[in-house]
Amino acid sequence: MSELAHFRLLARANRLANHRLHGACLQLTAAEFTAPRVSFFPSLWATLNHILIVDRYYIAALYREADMRRAFASETPFDRMAELAAAQVVADERLIAWCEAADDAALDSEVAMDRASYVQRDRARHVLMHLLTHQIHHRGQVHAMLAGTRIAPPQLDEFLMPSESRFRVSDLAALGWSEADLFGAFAADDARRSSK
Numbered sequence: 001m002s003e004l005a006h007f008r009l010l011a012r013a014n015r016l017a018n019h020r021l022h023g024a025c026l027q028l029t030a031a032e033f034t035a036p037r038v039s040f041f042p043s044l045w046a047t048l049n050h051i052l053i054v055d056r057y058y059i060a061a062l063y064r065e066a067d068m069r070r071a072f073a074s075e076t077p078f079d080r081m082a083e084l085a086a087a088q089v090v091a092d093e094r095l096i097a098w099c100e101a102a103d104d105a106a107l108d109s110e111v112a113m114d115r116a117s118y119v120q121r122d123r124a125r126h127v128l129m130h131l132l133t134h135q136i137h138h139r140g141q142v143h144a145m146l147a148g149t150r151i152a153p154p155q156l157d158e159f160l161m162p163s164e165s166r167f168r169v170s171d172l173a174a175l176g177w178s179e180a181d182l183f184g185a186f187a188a189d190d191a192r193r194s195s196k
Contacts, residue, residue: 003125004102005184010132011099012182013160015092016171017139020154022048022085025142027151033081037145040138044145048084049076051138055091058131061113062098062124069114099128 025033025044034045041047053071060068078084107125122130139156146153155167162183172178 004099004104004107007102007107007125007128008096008099008184009160009182010128011092011096012177014132014135015089015096015175016160016168017135017156018085018088018092019171019175020156021139021142021146022081022088024146024151024154025081026085028081028149030080032149032151034079037148039141039145041141044142045079045081045084046076047138047142047145048081048088049078051135051142052084052088052091053077054134055088055095055131058113058127058134059091059094059098061111062127063094064112066114069116095131 025048028044032044034043036042037044039047041050053075056071057068060071078087102124107123107128109124110121111124111127113120113122113127143153143156160168160182162179165179172182
């Protein structure tokens with residue numbers, strides 16, 4: 001699998017993980033969503049908003065949007081989980097679209113990130129890896145905080161092995177995806193191998 005194929009898979013894994021995690025968080029009351037908890041950002045509300053604004057910033061940078069810093073206009077732009085989840089879907093889909101449209105030259109291209117007092121420059125492949133790692137890091141914190149509520153945290157780590165398609169049937173149906181959307185040309189070969 002090429003580096004580009006990996007990024008495409010990881011962008012979809014991000015969407016799938018957010019779909020599951022947000023589905024659980026949508027079952028919380030507003031008070032449970034904003035309640036103080038032990039983590040780097042001290043609530044589910046603050047942490048999920050942080051994931052979103054950082055996603056928006058780096059995705060805008062990948063798209064070379066001049067106003068990328070508007071992502072930081074508010075640390076917590078959404079007070080309600082439903083609104084936050086809808087905004088995260090938009091960000092997730094933009095990331096998937098960028099990865100789907102990218103080629104090797106796009107991965108190698110320089111991304112200029114406005115840091116207010118300077119411009120940081122890195123290759124798109126490094127920006128993508130940073131963004132994906134950031135998402136995973138903070139989703140883990142949300143998962144741990146969710147474990148302290150009445151809602152069981154969803155499984156986030158087993159559903160992207162090709163042989164474990166049974167764990168993602170309802171998720172793929174909800175997202176309107178197929179196994180081929182996740183694994184591309186490798187889907188049929190992996191399905192044959194896992195059925196032996």
